[in-house]
Amino acid sequence: MTAEEIFKKENRFFGKATINGIDCTIGYNKEFRWSWFATQLNTFVIVGETEQPIDAQLLESFSAACFEYAIKNHKGWPRGLQAGVGSIAVLKGKTTDDARILAMNFSKKHFSAFEIPVVFDVEEQKAYRYLKAPVWGTIYYPYFSKRIDALAQELKD
Structure with a gap:
């Protein structure tokens, strides 16, 4: 399935944009949980x-640009007032080892926000993402993991 088909099926389709020079499909949802x-x-x-x-440089710059897009386009309560923003940047293509390593180890700190780079290797049909949740914001990472893993399953050709 395409990302657009997946997001529309989930009722999370937000739109399309060119981010960091790359055509992107964007899914969005706003969710409140007591467990958070x-x-x-x-x-x-x-x-x-x-x-x-x-490579790592492309993935990192793409992730940073996606994070900025998310910060500018989120709706709802202001960050920090019982609200946060998550940016999951999935870049599909032929990957290098350094990009996979970056995705598996990356954790950049932001105020009430999360920047999560993911690389989807089209040759292996596999997503590479963080291996362990950081201490800061750890309550959200099971949710992020589920979203990423479900998306990766559906992105497979």
């Missing part, structure tokens, strides 16, 4: 596909 200590999380899942080899 009564917070609201605005989650953007941004899927881009590229023909150029995905």
Whole structure:
């Protein structure tokens, strides 16, 4: 399935945009959970596909640009007031080892926000994401993991 088909099926389709020079499909949802200590999380899942080899530098710059997009476009309560923003940046293409390593170890701290780079290797049909949740914001990472793993299953050709 395409990212657009997946997001429409989930009723999470937000739109399309060019981010960091890459055409992207964007999914969005706003969710409140008591288990998140009564917070609201605005989650953007941004899927881009590229023909150029995905190395760590490309993945990191794509993730940063997706994070900025999420911060500018989230709706709802202001960050920090019982609310946060999640940016899951999924870049599809042929990957290099350093991109996979970055995705599996990356955790950048932001105020009431999460930047999560994911690389989907089209040759292996496999997503690479963080291996362990950081201490800061750890309550959200099981949710992020479920979203990423479900998306990766559906992105497989």
